[in-house]
Amino acid sequence: MNTQQDLSKAFLYPALITVSILLIPLIAMQFSENVIWTVSDFIFAGLLILSCSLTYTLVTKKTTTVAYRVATGFALLTGLFLIWSNLAVGLIGSEDNEFNLLYFLVIGVGVMGAFIAKFKASGLKYTLFAMAAAQFIITIVALFTGMAEVPDSSVYEILAVNGFFITLFVVAGMLFQYAADEEKSNLSADFD
Incomplete structure (x- = not known):
C-alpha cells in the first residue's frame, strides 16, 4: 500500500x-x-x-545533494527546450526542414549516456559534454552543407542558436561536475 x-x-x-x-x-x-x-x-x-x-x-528521488537536483533539472530543461524549439520553429530554417531531425541525435546521446553513467553525477558530466559536442558537430555539418542558404536561416543564426544550446549543455556538465565533487566530499566526510 x-x-x-x-x-x-x-x-x-x-x-x-x-x-x-x-x-x-x-x-x-x-x-x-x-x-x-x-x-x-x-x-x-x-x-x-x-x-x-x-x-x-x-x-532525483534518492539523492540528497542540491547540486545534483539542480544539474538534473537544468539538463532536462535544456533538452526539453531543444526539442520544443526544434519542433515549433526549427533550428535550421523552418520546422519542416529535414536537417532538424539531426538534433534528436543530441537527445539520443543524452539518454544513452545517462543509462551508461547509471545516472551518477560523475558520468553525467561526460554525457552533457558529449551532448554539447554532438550539437557542435551538427553545427559544423550545417555550415558546410549549405544550410545557411536555407530560407529563414543564416550563418549568424546557425551559430547563435547552436552556440546557445552548446553553452547550456556545457553549463549542465559543469553543474554535474560540481555535484560529483559534492558527493565525493560528502562520502569522504562520512568516513572521517
Whole structure:
C-alpha cells in the first residue's frame, strides 16, 4: 500500500506541473488570435512536459545533494527546450526542414549516456559534454552543407542558436561536475 501511495505522490507533482504549464497557452488562446494550439499540440506538449517532470522526479528521488537536483533539472530543461524549439520553429530554417531531425541525435546521446553513467553525477558530466559536442558537430555539418542558404536561416543564426544550446549543455556538465565533487566530499566526510 505504501508503494502505491509513493507512486501516486511521485506522479502527482509532475502532473500538476504539466497542467499548470499547459494552462498558459490555453488562457492565452482566449485573449489572443496569435496563439493557436490544436488538441494534438496540447497532447504532445503535455506528454513532453510530463515525461520530463517524471524523469526529474524519478532520477532525483534518492539523492540528497542540491547540486545534483539542480544539474538534473537544468539538463532536462535544456533538452526539453531543444526539442520544443526544434519542433515549433526549427533550428535550421523552418520546422519542416529535414536537417532538424539531426538534433534528436543530441537527445539520443543524452539518454544513452545517462543509462551508461547509471545516472551518477560523475558520468553525467561526460554525457552533457558529449551532448554539447554532438550539437557542435551538427553545427559544423550545417555550415558546410549549405544550410545557411536555407530560407529563414543564416550563418549568424546557425551559430547563435547552436552556440546557445552548446553553452547550456556545457553549463549542465559543469553543474554535474560540481555535484560529483559534492558527493565525493560528502562520502569522504562520512568516513572521517
